[in-house]
Amino acid sequence: MTVATTTAAPTIDLLDAASFANGQPHDQFAWLREHDPVHRHGEPDGPGFWALTRYDDVRHVARDPATFSNSPSVQIADVHGDGAALGDHQMMLMMDPPRHSRYRKLVSPDFVPRSVRPLTHRVQALARQIVDAVIERGECDLVDDLAGEMPSLVIADLLGMPLADGRELYKLTELIHAAPDTVPDGTQLNAAIKMFTYASDLQAAKRRNPGEDLSSRLLAAEVEGHRLDEMDFNLFFMLLIDAGGDTTRQLVGGGMHALFEHPDQRAVLTADLDGRLDTAIEEMLRWVSPVVYMRRTATVDTELRGRKISAGDKVVLYYGSANRDELVFTNPQTFDVTRSPNDHIAFGSGGPHFCLGSHLARVEIAALLREILTRMPDLEPAGPTEWLTSNFISGPRHLPVRFTPGPKLGA
Incomplete structure (x- = not known):
């Protein structure tokens, strides 16, 4: 195993969207892993935070919700009124066990492998x-x-909503995840309000005419002896729309960008698509790491690698860095579609908040990549890749491509 040696210290700024202008700032991460893996990072409008960049530290903190809480937020900034917590209502992502476990059970049956498997044909049809x-x-x-x-x-x-509405809501998530200084004041709040308004209209329609969809099942469910009210449903809806799009969208875009940059690996993959697609997807997940970070908040005084962490301190887990840790991955700066084993943590690192939609995301990614690579074999970039202006979600925002036109296949 090769351990990188990084001597010259780059400017460390994990808040500035410019650091993520071309993907994740792996030069900063590499230096931090070697020299300051539990780094005290400043925050212009806040108290600062601890940036964790080593794989083992990220895993440890994610699996200890009693010491490192998801409340009040999983994002670095403490922004009130953003839909994460409203009065006595709270988004499931910001909850800790056992309350989190009770809410997660409402939707987890729809995302376990036995439930996702029957969706495979539908997802393949959508890819076509x-x-x-x-x-x-x-x-x-x-x-x-x-x-x-x-x-x-x-x-x-x-x-259970029109497919065209899914497209419009996806545009709102892009605005919500943009770095605040890259969009006009009020943009993200307005996007969240639009999503809440849509959710309110949807829940009213489903209460009048329930169906077999997840929205209807949520509205019929009970937690702690109570049915979900309008705000409970709206927060669930925002989480599902938001989290449901990030990994697939950024992974397919970022994964194809990686294949364009590594034509030898693209050739290896397409030479045996059936045999190598699964390992290639895992390597894309490690390489792209669509979710840059998640924040936790220390509940008690504790210690990490000799650094004193005080109760109330923000502790930020950088998945993109952990997935390039030289102490865990052989040649981590090499993109290898046959890499095995590949114990990446792109979906989180276990614990109660492991990504609920990981099984469905893999089905979506596999169906779409297979369709692209087989029907567009000469696909190539037609312009520069534009990356998301976000320090929270990483991936291309635009990636123009060209290919030899082909026929529609139909249903």
């Missing part, structure tokens, strides 16, 4: 439909037209 929509054009935006379509349509299907 998505590629059909652009195949005759010979060019498209890989993110907007392909990668972003899949999770938008799947989550719309699950929640």
